[in-house]
Amino acid sequence: MNTSQISRRALLQGSAAVLAxxxxxxxxxxxxxxxxxxxxxxxLSTFLTGKSLNPTLSARYLVxxxxxxxxxxxxxxxxxxxxxxxxxxxxxxxxxxxxxxDDLKASALKIVSAWYLGVVGEPEVAELIAYADALMYxxxxxxxxxxxxxPGPHTWGPDIIPGVTK
Amino acid sequence: MATDFDADVxxxxxxxxxxxxxARVAKAGKKVIILESGPRVKRRxxxxxxxxxxxxxxxxxxxxxGVGSPYPSLPHxxxxxxxxxxxxxxxxxxxxxxRVVGGTTWHFGSALWRMIPNDFALKSKYGRGRDWPISxxxxxxxxxxxxxxxxxxxxxxxxxSGKGGAPYPPRSAPYPMPGxxxxxxxxxxxxxxxxxxxxxxxxxxxRATVPWKKRxxxxxxxxxxxxxxxxxxxxxxxxxxxxxxxxxxxxxxxVVHKIDVGDDRQISAIWYKRPDGSEHKLTAARYVMxxxxxxxxxxxxxxxxxxxxxxxxxxxxxxxxxxxxxxxISMNVMxxxxxxxxxxxxxxxxxxxxxxxDFRRDFPQYxxxxxxxxxxxxxxxxxxxxxxxxxxxxxxIKRQSARSLNWAIxxxxxxxxxxxxxxxxEKKDALGIPVPAIWYDVDDYWHAGKEQGxxxxxxxxxxxxxxxxxxxxxxxxxxHIMGTTIMGDDxxxxxxxxxxxxHDHKNMFIAGTSVMPSSxxxxxxxxxxxxxxxxxxEILKEI
Ligand SMILES: Cc1cc2nc3c(=O)[nH]c(=O)nc-3n(C[C@H](O)[C@H](O)[C@H](O)COP(=O)(O)OP(=O)(O)OC[C@H]3O[C@@H](n4cnc5c(N)ncnc54)[C@H](O)[C@@H]3O)c2cc1C
Numbered sequence: 001m002n003t004s005q006i007s008r009r010a011l012l013q014g015s016a017a018v019l020a021x022x023x024x025x026x027x028x029x030x031x032x033x034x035x036x037x038x039x040x041x042x043x044l045s046t047f048l049t050g051k052s053l054n055p056t057l058s059a060r061y062l063v064x065x066x067x068x069x070x071x072x073x074x075x076x077x078x079x080x081x082x083x084x085x086x087x088x089x090x091x092x093x094x095x096x097x098x099x100x101x102d103d104l105k106a107s108a109l110k111i112v113s114a115w116y117l118g119v120v121g122e123p124e125v126a127e128l129i130a131y132a133d134a135l136m137y138x139x140x141x142x143x144x145x146x147x148x149x150x151p152g153p154h155t156w157g158p159d160i161i162p163g164v165t166k
Numbered sequence: 167m168a169t170d171f172d173a174d175v176x177x178x179x180x181x182x183x184x185x186x187x188x189a190r191v192a193k194a195g196k197k198v199i200i201l202e203s204g205p206r207v208k209r210r211x212x213x214x215x216x217x218x219x220x221x222x223x224x225x226x227x228x229x230x231x232g233v234g235s236p237y238p239s240l241p242h243x244x245x246x247x248x249x250x251x252x253x254x255x256x257x258x259x260x261x262x263x264x265r266v267v268g269g270t271t272w273h274f275g276s277a278l279w280r281m282i283p284n285d286f287a288l289k290s291k292y293g294r295g296r297d298w299p300i301s302x303x304x305x306x307x308x309x310x311x312x313x314x315x316x317x318x319x320x321x322x323x324x325x326x327s328g329k330g331g332a333p334y335p336p337r338s339a340p341y342p343m344p345g346x347x348x349x350x351x352x353x354x355x356x357x358x359x360x361x362x363x364x365x366x367x368x369x370x371x372x373r374a375t376v377p378w379k380k381r382x383x384x385x386x387x388x389x390x391x392x393x394x395x396x397x398x399x400x401x402x403x404x405x406x407x408x409x410x411x412x413x414x415x416x417x418x419x420x421v422v423h424k425i426d427v428g429d430d431r432q433i434s435a436i437w438y439k440r441p442d443g444s445e446h447k448l449t450a451a452r453y454v455m456x457x458x459x460x461x462x463x464x465x466x467x468x469x470x471x472x473x474x475x476x477x478x479x480x481x482x483x484x485x486x487x488x489x490x491x492x493x494x495i496s497m498n499v500m501x502x503x504x505x506x507x508x509x510x511x512x513x514x515x516x517x518x519x520x521x522x523x524d525f526r527r528d529f530p531q532y533x534x535x536x537x538x539x540x541x542x543x544x545x546x547x548x549x550x551x552x553x554x555x556x557x558x559x560x561x562x563i564k565r566q567s568a569r570s571l572n573w574a575i576x577x578x579x580x581x582x583x584x585x586x587x588x589x590x591x592e593k594k595d596a597l598g599i600p601v602p603a604i605w606y607d608v609d610d611y612w613h614a615g616k617e618q619g620x621x622x623x624x625x626x627x628x629x630x631x632x633x634x635x636x637x638x639x640x641x642x643x644x645x646h647i648m649g650t651t652i653m654g655d656d657x658x659x660x661x662x663x664x665x666x667x668x669h670d671h672k673n674m675f676i677a678g679t680s681v682m683p684s685s686x687x688x689x690x691x692x693x694x695x696x697x698x699x700x701x702x703x704e705i706l707k708e709i
Contacts, residue, residue, distance in 0.1 A: 050556070091556035105553070113550045116559070117543075119220045126220035136546035139564040144508035144540050148217055148395050150387035156510035158353035162568075 036076045038062060044080050048108050049115050049135060050091050060129050064120035065111065067127075075107040173199040173415075174709050176436060176450040178422045178465075181269025182691060183677035183698045184456035185405025186315050190702035192412035196709060199448060200406065200414055201438050203421040203457075204243040204265035207403075212236045212272070212393045222543060236392055237264050237272065241596030242421055242441040251460075252590045255605035257641045259491065263458050267418050268403030270458065271691070273392040274645075276372035276399050277514065278318050279688035280309050282327055282335045284522050285531075288684045292526040294611065295580040296683040299655045299664040305696055306338060312695035313370075314342050316400050317378040320370030321345030328518030330365035343375045346384065349510040351538060355571075355630075356515070362629040364517045364534075370692075372400035373511055379404070386510040388540050399511075420446070422457070422465060423599050427473040432673045439597050451709050452673050454701065459489075459647035459680035460587050460602050466651070468589050468600065479651070479668035479676070484661050488649035489585040490685040492533075492576035493608055494642045495616055497623045499632035504568035508540030520618065521687065529614035530578035533687045534622060537572040545570060570635070573626060574642070575619040577612055578687045581649050608641060646690050651680040665704050666697055675701045 042058040066072045082104055088094045094108070114120045118134030120127050132146045143162040145151055175191050177184040180202035192198045215236035216222070239245035243265040253259065263270040283302035288295040313320075320341030325331045345368055348356070356366045373384040373394075384398040394401075410416060417438070424437035424445075435449045455462045463486040466478035477485060517534040545566045549559060585607060589600035616639060627634050654660025657669035662681050668674045679694040686693075 048555070050560075092558075095556050109550065109553055109555060112555050112559070116546055116550060121220075123221055128218055128220040131217045136542055136563055139560045140508075140540075140542050140567050143506050143568065144542070145386060145388055147389035147508075147540055148213060148387055150385050150389075152385045153383040154347070156349045156386050157347040158350060160350055160509075162350055162504070162506040162509060 035073050036062065036066075040080065041076060044076055044083075045111060045115060047083060047088075047094075048079075048091060048112050051135060051138065053115070054133065057130055057133060061111075061114050061120065064127050064129055065114060068121045068125070069110065075110075079104060079107055079111075171450045172448045173197045173450040175199075175452045175454060175705060176201065176448055177454045177456055177677075178436065179203075179269065179455070179457035179462070180267045180402060180406050180416060180418075181456060181458060181678075182271045182316070182400075182402040182405060183458075183694055184454065185268070185402045185409060186312070186695055186698045187454055187456065187677055187702045187705070188409035188414045189315070189405050189412060190699065191705055192409050192414040194706050196706070198409065198414035199450070200409065200416045201420045201422050201436075201448075202267050202416060202418045203461075204267060204418065205238060205240065206267040206418050207238065207272075209393065209395070209397060213395045216389075216392055235262075237266055239265075240419075240441070242419065242439070244595050244601070250595075250601055252593060252601060252603040253606075254603050255585070256607045257493070258643065259489070259604045259606040260643050261460070261491070261645050261647055263460065263645075263647070265461075267416065268401050268406055271372075271401040272403065274401070274691065275390060275512065275514070275689070277369045277689040278313070278316065278320075278372055278692040279326070279370060280335055281686045281688060281693055282522060284526075285684055285686040288526070292524070294526060296652070296654070298683050299653060302335060305693075305700075306336065308696040308700045309692065310337070310339055311699045312692055315405065315699060316372050316692070316695060317342060317374060317381065318370050318692070319343040319346055319373055319375045321368045324367055325365070326367055326518070326521075328365050328367060328521045341370060343378060346371065346373060346375055346511065346513055348515065349506075349513075349538060351505045351507050351509060352513075352515040354505055355536060358630050359517070359626065362625065363519070364626070364629075365519060367516045367518055369514055369516055371511075371513060373513070374398045384511050388508050388510065388512055388538075390512040421597055421599065423468070423597065425453075425465070425469045425478050427469075427471060427478065427671065429473060431473055431671060433478075433671050439599075441597075443597060452675065452705050454675045454677050454705075455651075456677040456698075458678055459650045460604070462676060462678070462680055463587050463650040464589050464600070464602050467587075474670065479661050479670045479674065481670050482657060482659055482661060484583070484652055484659060486587040486650050487583040487585070488581035488652045489587055489604070489606060489647070490579045490581060490649040490682070491606075492644035492646050492685065492687055493579055493612060494574055494576045494644050495619060495623075495637070495639045496572060496574040496642060497627070497637045498635040499571050499573065499627050499630065500566065500635050501569040501571060501630055501632040505571060506568050507536075507538050507571060508542070508567070510538065512537070512539045514538060517622075518687070520622075525618075529618050530580075530611055531687045532575050532577045532615055532619050534573065534575050534619070534626070537574065539572070540567070541570050541572070542567050569632075571630075571632065573623055575616075575623070576644050576646075576687050577615045577619065579685050580609065580611055581652060581683065581685075582607075582609065585649075587650055646679065646685070648679045648682045648685050648690055651676045653681040653683050666701050667704070675705070677701055 118130035174196040286298040428434035590603040679690040
C-alpha cells in the first residue's frame with residue numbers, strides 16, 4: 001500500500017504506524033473536530049515550502065500542529081483560500097502580496113517553521129517530527145552533513161571542495 | 167594478594183582516568199573493583215535519544231544543554247544539566263560532566279594536548295601561580311603511554327607552541343595515529359590568516375584515523391558532542407571495557423559516600439549506596455579517587471572524622487580549593503565568502519601564538535580556536551525568528567551557514583584558594599548526599615588576557631574581511647575542571663604528592679585533572695591521563 005493513500009483518520013484507527021507515532025509523541029490525541037485532510041495539508045505545505053514533501057511526515061506534522069494550535073483548521077482554510085483567490089505562482093508571490101495580513105503570515109510561518117526545524121511547539125513542550133529530513137538541511141546538504149551519520153571516512157580534506165564532496 | 171581485602175585496588179569513578187588505571191592494574195593480574203555512581207549506557211540508545219530530541223545540544227549552544235542532553239540524569243546520580251551545581255560566586259561555573267559508566271568523555275571534544283615545559287614552572291619562570299613538582303621531561307614518557315592507551319591522532323612536526331618554528335614540545339615517538347586531514351574550511355582560513363602572522367596548529371584528538379582496537383575510522387559525522395555515533399572517538403567506556411576484559415569488576419549505580427580512616431591514617435574502607443539507599447562496605451590495599459574534579463573533593467570534604475578532622479586528605483585545607491578552568495570569550499563573524507564550517511568532525515583549528523613567553527608575567531597564555539560545527543540549526547532558527555520564508559529563506563540558510571564563523575578563546579587561569587568546591591550546606595540529592603556548591607571568580611590576570619585576546623579576535627576579523635556579529639566576554643565555561651586536589655611537595659599547601667598519592671593517606675591516590683598545579687590553556691585530559699598511567703605503575707610497584 002502506498003503510504004500517501006492512508007488517510008490520517010485510518011491511521012488514527014489503529015495501524016502499526018499509529019503506534020509508532022504515539023510512541024514518538026506521547027500525549028498526542030486525535031482532534032476529532034479537525035476538518036483539514038492530509039491531502040489538503042500536504043497541498044498547502046507544498047506551496048508554503050516550495051518543496052516536494054513526504055506524505056507520511058506531512059500527516060504527522062498535521063497532527064502535532066493541531067495539538068499545539070486549537071484553531072489550525074481555521075488557519076489552514078484561510079491560508080488556502082487566500083492562495084487560491086490570488087492564484088500565486090509561488091511563495092515569493094504570496095509574500096509580496098500587498099493584502100497579506102499579519103495573521104496569515106504568522107500562520108504560514110508556523111507551518112514553514114515546523115517543516116524546516118522538524119519540530120512543533122515551544123521548547124518546553126516541543127515535539128520532534130523529523131531530524132535528518134528537516135527541510136533546513138536541504139540547502140546545505142550537498143556541502144555539509146546532518147550531524148549524526150555523515151558521508152564516511154576521507155570525504156573531507158583541504159582539497160575537497162564543498163559541494164562536490166561525495 | 168587480596169586475601170585480607172575485597173580487592174587489590176578499588177577505583178572510584180569509571181571515567182577515562184579510572185578506566186586507564188583499572189585496565190592497567192587488572193591486566194597485570196590484580197583484582198580491581200570499579201565503583202560508578204551512574205548506570206551503564208548504550209551508544210545506540212544515546213544516538214537515538216539525541217536524534218529524537220526536539221532540542222539539540224552542541225558545544226555551540228551550551229545554554230540549552232539542560233533541555234537537550236541525551237544522557238540519563240538519575241536521582242541517585244544526578245547529571246550537571248539543570249540546577250544540580252549550586253553557583254555561589256560572582257562568576258558562574260556551569261560545567262557539564264556526565265555520571266554514567268565511561269564518564270564525561272562520552273561527550274568530550276576529544277582534543278588531546280600535551281602541556282609545554284614552561285607550563286610546569288610558571289612560578290619560577292614568570293612569577294605567577296605555582297610550579298609543578300615534576301617537569302615535562304619526567305612526564306613525557308607517560309604522555310606517550312597515555313596517547314597509546316587512548317588512541318591519539320596527531321599531526322607530527324608541528325610547533326605546538328604556536329611560534330611557527332621547529333617541532334615542539336619534544337616527543338620521544340610520533341603520534342600513535344596520523345593526524346586528521348584539515349577540512350577545506352581550515353585550509354581556506356589558514357590561507358587568509360598565515361600572512362597576518364597567525365600560525366595554525368591542528369589539534370591532536372581521540373578520533374581514529376586508522377582502525378584502532380575496536381574503533382572504526384572517523385566518518386565526519388560532525389556529532390562528536392554529544393555522542394560519536396560510530397565509536398570512532400575514544401570515550402572512557404572503552405577503557406572500562408578493556409578493564410572488564412582483564413577481569414576487573416564494575417559496580418554501576420554504586421555511589422561512594424563514605425571513606426573510613428584508621429588509626430594508622432590509612433584508608434580502612436569505603437562505603438557506597440545503592441539507589442535503594444542500602445549501604446555497602448568494601449576494602450582494598452589501594453584506593454584510587456577518580457570521580458572528577460568536583461565530585462572527588464566533595465566526597466572527601468564530607469568525610470570529616472577522628473583520624474581526618476578536616477576531611478579526607480585535607481590536613482592542608484586545600485581540598486576543593488584552587489578550582490580552575492579555561493574561562494573564555496567568543497566572537498561570531500559573518501564572512502564575505504563561503505567557508506562551510508561543519509565538514510568532517512567537529513575538529514578545531516587553533517592558534518596559540520601567545521602560548522609562551524615573557525608576557526606570561528603580565529597576562530595568561532591562551533588558545534584561539536574556530537569551531538568546525540555545522541551552524542545550520544542556529545542559522546535557521548534566527549532566520550525564521552525574523553520571519554523569512556520563500557526563496558529568500560533557502561538562500562540565506564545556505565549563505566549564512568557557509569559564512570558564519572565562531573571564534574573562541576580559552577585562557578589559562580591561576581590557582582586561587584578562594585575558588586572552591588564545597589558540599590552544599592542544605593541541598594541534597596536523592597540519597598541524602600549534599601550537592602556541590604561552587605564559588606568562582608576571575609582575577610586581573612585573566613582580564614589582562616581578555617584584553618589581549620580581544621585584539622587578536624578583531625585582527626582575525628579584519629584579515630578575513632568579515633563582519634563582527636557579536637562578541638561575548640561573559641566568562642564562558644570551558645568544561646575543563648582542574649586544581650581541586652592540587653599536587654605539591656609540601657604537605658602544608660598541597661593535597662597529593664608528585665606521584666598523585668595523598669600526603670595524608672599513603673594507600674590513597676587521586677587520579678585526574680584535579681591534581682594539576684597549573685592549568686595551561688590547553689585541554690587537560692591527556693595530562694590527567696598521563697598522570698593516571700603513572701599512578702597505575704606506582705601501584706603495581708607496591709602490590
Ligand atoms: C562538553 C565537554 C567537552 C570536553 N572536551 C574536552 C576536550 O576536547 N579535551 C579535553 O582534554 N577535555 C575535554 N573535556 C574534559 C574531559 O571530559 C574531562 O577532563 C574528563 O572526562 C575527566 O575524566 P575523569 O575520568 O576524571 O572524570 P569523568 O569522565 O567525569 O568520570 C568520573 C566518573 O566518576 C563517577 N562518579 C562521580 N561521583 C561518584 C561517586 N560518588 N561514586 C562513584 N562514582 C562517582 C561519575 O559518574 C563519572 O562517571 C570536555 C568536557 C566536556 C563536558
